[in-house]
Amino acid sequence: MENAERKVRIPKQKRGLKTKEQIIEAGLTLFSDRGFYKTNSKEIAAEAGVAIGSFYAYFKDKKTLFLEIMTKYFKMVADTLKNSGTNNTFDINNKQMFIHTLVRNILSAHEISPGFHREISIVMNSDPDIDRIVTEHEDRILENTLKTLKQYKDYIRVEDLETAxxxxxxxxxxxxxxxxxxxxTTDENRLVNELVDMISRYLFD
Amino acid sequence: MENAERKVRIPKQKRGLKTKEQIIEAGLTLFSDRGFYKTNSKEIAAEAGVAIGSFYAYFKDKKTLFLEIMTKYFKMVADTLKNSGTNNTFDINNKQMFIHTLVRNILSAHEISPGFHREISIVMNSDPDIDRIVTEHEDRILENTLKTLKQYKDYIRVEDLETAxxxxxxxxxxxxxxxxxxxxTTDENRLVNELVDMISRYLFD
Amino acid sequence: MENAERKVRIPKQKRGLKTKEQIIEAGLTLFSDRGFYKTNSKEIAAEAGVAIGSFYAYFKDKKTLFLEIMTKYFKMVADTLKNSGTNNTFDINNKQMFIHTLVRNILSAHEISPGFHREISIVMNSDPDIDRIVTEHEDRILENTLKTLKQYKDYIRVEDLETAxxxxxxxxxxxxxxxxxxxxTTDENRLVNELVDMISRYLFD
Amino acid sequence: MENAERKVRIPKQKRGLKTKEQIIEAGLTLFSDRGFYKTNSKEIAAEAGVAIGSFYAYFKDKKTLFLEIMTKYFKMVADTLKNSGTNNTFDINNKQMFIHTLVRNILSAHEISPGFHREISIVMNSDPDIDRIVTEHEDRILENTLKTLKQYKDYIRVEDLETAxxxxxxxxxxxxxxxxxxxxTTDENRLVNELVDMISRYLFD
DNA sequence: GATGAATGAGGTTTCATTCAT
DNA sequence: CATGAATGAAACCTCATTCAT
Structure with a gap:
């Protein structure tokens, strides 16, 4: 009674591309606001202004949509971090500024979609596919962080850079x-200041 | 105190008490392993070795069970932290040890049920009742942390203790x-060491 | 996201047994009247006078119900054929009567549920599981037929009994x-008469 | 003849004619292989190498395609039977040969598309339009058979020719x-031989 | 003529919860 | 107190068909 494998539509016309984009946008909004488990495919389709059939034309299911949004999101985060990189901000006389820039960058990376970022860590736990992608993303960031630390290792007091x-x-x-x-009500600036202070004292003499 | 239209059974005999305990145990296990949204009430009842009817005799609904487990869990965490308190561990000549003990205590508090702890932050987002209780719990811990910091404020270099x-x-x-x-694969001991080092340098001269 | 294997309810109380029976009855009726593909689970539940949930409590899906009805049906057919067996009807002086009884028996076996019998051969083609069961049933009947022929082989003119x-x-x-x-409008009696005549002349001198 | 609110495209150019032919071919293949209910219009279009829009340009719906294929199929069957007709094969000294030819003809008529033939009897049950056409086809064959029998009635022992x-x-x-x-595993030749033997003995002295 | 994107009714299935036993 | 059968709203998903390009 069951039929072969599903076929997901790959948009060839600009119309289809737009529809798919709308669904992704709607998914991002609703997953962020209500969470993955409290959002259903019908609502996503409605939010996107398309029929439920279109949803399933472009995405095998809700999870697949989530995965695709997540991948896209991670790409944007990576880009944000790369573009606003800390490479040229290191100043031997003002090491705090370096850390400060780092924190601000991560902060702005989170501004892309704070709600979705939070949601990721949620769904992650109950799905291995999602977990894998998250882990890969985090590993990549970690690697970059490590590379940066190594770059300035002459100025850093910590020996165990991997752990640092x-x-x-x-x-x-x-x-x-x-x-x-x-x-x-904790103030953002105060938190950032103390964090930067802590990390600076940890890394530098 | 509230009575109105109660429907939930309050166990008076040891049999009923045991049944309720079994359900809580089963809930803890399954929520931790599979997550709240991926566990259904039938499975919990089955894991507890009771009929689904008994589940609803003792708990208004799945969320209530979660709430009850959570409250219980927070009480255990608080107890763990209190019993293994840091009150008498402060030694002016070995301030690191103080932080080390603090970290180890929180670590052991997490050992009660790591999976459930993680799950809490998940459900939290989509339910205000749960969110409130979590916030209260965290506020209490935060308050304690602040109190401890204030207690030793003469030895602490940081001024903004609330933020700290x-x-x-x-x-x-x-x-x-x-x-x-x-x-x-990051090693637990190395992480703890670096963490303790960082916080120590942050708080103390 | 997907969960382990489904659990089908096995009725333990007489109430559940009755419900399951009602669903089977309803399935038989609707499959016979409208056909497998034109009947949906909701209609079956409605016809059975139970909620759709009950349908899925007792049967994994529509196909499984069909399979179960079919198995039951084949058992009834086998019983009918056995009970009204041709074993003691052979009379050397009236061999036609023997064939006549055989035909009438198959005819009455069909009277159990003519519509369903027809439906079987339909669904069979698109489902290997069903096909297998049908084939097994037919093989059993065929075997019996062959056994009967062999029993009277001294009176039979045909040599290739398997094919016969x-x-x-x-x-x-x-x-x-x-x-x-x-x-x-072809008359039943005339058809039976000619059929019996044909087979008699084929088998006997 | 009927025109009213026609929407179906009637191909006039050879391109359109070819497209329609491809769809019919694809329908025949898929209906035979998977059955009517397990084949969807998109698959037929894909198999035909055309867009789904073209499918509905040439056929009102899936059923209409089936009907058209069926009509075409019946025409081919009729032709096969006619061309390889039994009219001139009757030999008073070898009546068996006459039946043998008859069987072989029907056999070759089935070779046109055995799968589709089987499928017809399936869809038939749930659709009166199809049922009607099938019945008409069968009646025509039956009529021919009767005509043939009547033609040789002097050599035939059976009296009730209609039923025969x-x-x-x-x-x-x-x-x-x-x-x-x-x-x-029953052998084709053995089955044909016995069948011919049975019918010959039935019809002739 | 041809394309394939879009539609949405309607089928399938799940599961929190109630209720008869 | 305990059981597990029954419920049905609501989620998921498919596919025949229409329509914009």
């Missing part, structure tokens, strides 16, 4: 996350 | 989380 | 089928 | 069907 990269990356991420989502 | 408390708590949480869930 | 069994069985089936479904 | 025609036609059809679709 994890610590620095994770802590910045977490505080950025706190800034974006905490309902508490 | 947030930073310290969040970063420890995050690294503990990394240790518990990261598939990467 | 196929011919006899298939032709009786087909004419019975014609009787049950032909919109043409 | 039905019996003969149906049994040949069924055995041909068995030959074409049976997974069993």
């Amino acid at each position: 990269a994890v610590i620095v990356y994770r802590c910045i991420e977490e505080i950025v996350h706190t800034i974006k989502f905490s309902k508490s | 408390a947030v930073i310290v708590y969040r970063c420890i949480e995050e690294i503990v989380h990394t240790i518990k869930f990261s598939k990467s | 069994a196929v011919i006899v069985y298939r032709c009786i089936e087909e004419i019975v089928h014609t009787i049950k479904f032909s919109k043409s | 025609a039905v019996i003969v036609y149906r049994c040949i059809e069924e055995i041909v069907h068995t030959i074409k679709f049976s997974k069993s």
